[in-house]
Amino acid sequence: MDNIVLDVSDVHKSFGGLKALNNINLQVEEGKIHAIIGPNGAGKSTLLNTIIGRLVPDTGSVIFNGRSITGMQPHEINQAGVVRVFQTPEIFPDLTLLQNVMIPAFASKEGPVKFNFFRSLFGEKDVREQAEEVMLDLGLHDQMNRPASDLSRGDKRRLEMAMSLVQNPKLLLLDEPTAGMSRADTNRTIEILQRIKARGKTKVIIEHDMHVVFSLADHISVLAQGAIICSGPPHEVKGNPVVQEAYLGGAHI
Numbered sequence: 001m002d003n004i005v006l007d008v009s010d011v012h013k014s015f016g017g018l019k020a021l022n023n024i025n026l027q028v029e030e031g032k033i034h035a036i037i038g039p040n041g042a043g044k045s046t047l048l049n050t051i052i053g054r055l056v057p058d059t060g061s062v063i064f065n066g067r068s069i070t071g072m073q074p075h076e077i078n079q080a081g082v083v084r085v086f087q088t089p090e091i092f093p094d095l096t097l098l099q100n101v102m103i104p105a106f107a108s109k110e111g112p113v114k115f116n117f118f119r120s121l122f123g124e125k126d127v128r129e130q131a132e133e134v135m136l137d138l139g140l141h142d143q144m145n146r147p148a149s150d151l152s153r154g155d156k157r158r159l160e161m162a163m164s165l166v167q168n169p170k171l172l173l174l175d176e177p178t179a180g181m182s183r184a185d186t187n188r189t190i191e192i193l194q195r196i197k198a199r200g201k202t203k204v205i206i207e208h209d210m211h212v213v214f215s216l217a218d219h220i221s222v223l224a225q226g227a228i229i230c231s232g233p234p235h236e237v238k239g240n241p242v243v244q245e246a247y248l249g250g251a252h253i
């Protein structure tokens, strides 16, 4: 297939004697949402950190957009178009929402070397418009002149998503995007993710909430004890007895 954005091949990663990732093979298609699920300690964060360059695999390769990113520095992988949204929002609480979103917009445009923090705050019209457009998309537009510290927890996570999307990533990695959210906030986030999916953004999402996973994913890979035990479209994964057993000790998902 030539529309593979991310290709993880034969990846192994051990911590001392513990095999956290054991021969991982994973392919993510362009424009799709690929969910990675699995019980606590299965290796999901280790896999995500291997993709973004925080960890280097012991063996195997990670190919992004046709080019090996194995062993590259996190900022180089980020510059190549892989952006991760963290579980805990990393925002600037004293700045307004608009300023928060303009900073990564500038940084991705100019690169970290030329990036000028103060210019970004009062900066160019096109960057401002780009930031406003993303905020409109995420339903944050009405609040753009408020300080980020005023926001609810759900809105802070949406702000972080806006800060990621404004960089126009080719691949967005979301680590539990609805963790700690109310059901209403979760549903709003699902609706937003569906909307940005329609714009062709490719996403890898780690999520514990099965309502979120089955509302969004085109493809699901199930990790257990460092290995992928099942990978396929949601209807295949849902009924798989091996998944039922490994994921929830026999409880049904």
Ligand SMILES: Nc1ncnc2c1ncn2[C@@H]1O[C@H](COP(=O)(O)OP(=O)(O)OP(=O)(O)O)[C@@H](O)[C@H]1O
Residues within 6 Å of the ligand: 015, 018, 020, 038, 039, 040, 041, 042, 043, 044, 045, 046, 047
């Ligand atoms: N830096 C590290 N040093 C040693 N062991 C680690 C390290 N990081 C992760 N591990 C171990 O590797 C295994 C996989 O951990 P990982 O955090 O990737 O799982 P996870 O699926 O993300 O779990 P959770 O859902 O609880 O976040 C676990 O047994 C964990 O204790």
